[in-house]
Amino acid sequence: MIHIKRRNTREISVGDVKIGSGHQISIQSMLSVPTVNVPVAVDQLFRLHSAGCDIVRLGVPDEASALALAEIKKQSPLPIIADIHFSYKLALIALESGVDGLRLNPGNISNLDHVKEVIKATKEKNIPIRIGVNAGSLNPNKYPHPTAEAMVESSFEHIKLLEDLDFQDIKVSFKSSNVLTMIEANRLFATKCDYPIHLGVTEAGDGMQAVVKNAIGMGTLLQEGIGDTLRVSITGDVVQEVEAGRFILRSLGLRQEGIEIISCPTCARVEYDVLEAVHAFKVKTSQIKSYIRVAIMGCVVNGPGEAKEADLGIAVGKTSAVLFRKGEVIGKYSKEEMLEALLEETLALDKIKQAEANDKD
Ligand code: SF4
Incomplete structure (x- = not known):
């Protein structure tokens, strides 16, 4: 770092x-x-x-x-x-x-x-x-x-x-x-x-x-x-x-707060509407103050690899999506369920980070 x-x-x-x-x-x-x-x-x-x-x-x-x-x-x-x-x-x-x-x-x-x-x-x-x-x-x-x-x-x-x-x-x-x-x-x-x-x-x-x-x-x-x-x-x-x-x-790492989205620019391999997913996720997490890096990647070819530095992420294949935490796969979901699953994990991580911050105070 x-x-x-x-x-x-x-x-x-x-x-x-x-x-x-x-x-x-x-x-x-x-x-x-x-x-x-x-x-x-x-x-x-x-x-x-x-x-x-x-x-x-x-x-x-x-x-x-x-x-x-x-x-x-x-x-x-x-x-x-x-x-x-x-x-x-x-x-x-x-x-x-x-x-x-x-x-x-x-x-x-x-x-x-x-x-x-x-x-x-x-x-x-x-x-x-x-x-x-x-x-x-x-x-x-x-x-x-x-x-x-x-x-x-x-x-x-x-x-x-x-x-x-x-x-x-x-x-x-x-x-x-x-x-x-x-x-x-x-x-x-x-x-x-x-x-x-x-x-x-x-x-x-x-x-x-x-x-x-x-x-x-x-x-x-x-x-x-x-x-x-x-x-x-x-x-x-x-x-x-x-x-x-x-x-x-x-x-620049000078203030670490809020959700940082890591999303790919998409290409011919993309499996879903990444922009729509990013917008929907941002709306639901706009009030989160903890610093959490969330990757929303367009496919499974480069998805997990490109986002392994993230705290949480999804990479979407033809029929399903994998959810990963710190680059490790922690679950598989349908495309309809994937954003909700990502949101749940994000909220859980926010709670942990808030508790850690309170302990420091
Ligand atoms: S993650 Fe997949 S869809 Fe997104 S830019 Fe990389 S290869 Fe293309």
Whole structure:
């Protein structure tokens, strides 16, 4: 089993979620509905919570949105971060509302006394600040080209402002819609500083393109040990962001939870509708939190062999299917019964894993 060696970083906390210093990589998302509409915002927070999100960021474009944070915080099942640009007043209202973190670039607040006021209040609340450097929002007069070097240099300007005020409860992010720039900026920063890093490929588009860009950008860095929290950016339903984040982390063995399906692409030997079986099985196991690898293979020629690393699996022949556990055959079923048998074994294994997890606690 290959394990990724994580980069050593400082530790910060967003609510009860610890970030950096070897803690589990957390999954973030951002509400796609107006913050000012409290019931709608809270509804989306609960959907994200159910999907496995750890932390949620909310845009705070105006005073009404900032004032809504107090009620949202009261009802939120997850730690929330207020995303604020330029306005120290909105930051102060957000802090007063009890948010668990700020995303704020202090260098964008023009008056140093205002920065001081915000940092004083942030220290009193004992919450962290994320400095978020986006390639698209670098000062064009100073940085005509949004290179990785420019992004990292810009981050240190913001960091210095905070450190000069004796504030080090910081994480940083370097986001670009260009995957290679994003990778290089994060790598460069990781060689210079030990603040935790929030990963993201920004404005990644929708659907398959977004998932691929995010997976390549974040996956490259994560397998190098870089990254302590992440947000997958997708134009679409926010729940997809969380699911994609979980898949990226699980693919690298950085978070092991839920059912991982190993299914073959099918070929001329296939003996049944594999896609339909995979969909049916996923629907019935979507609530399982234990990490279980389940192989759903199209035939018996390569089925057991291809899936022997799985916890459970089926390989289907002309008239019947074999059910196997860790590559060993444990039963034979008709095609009509096979999915039910696989499901029963999966639920039984889930119970065992849950009991083991409870024992560890
Ligand atoms: S498991 Fe069987 S059906 Fe599936 S791809 Fe391999 S040979 Fe083809």
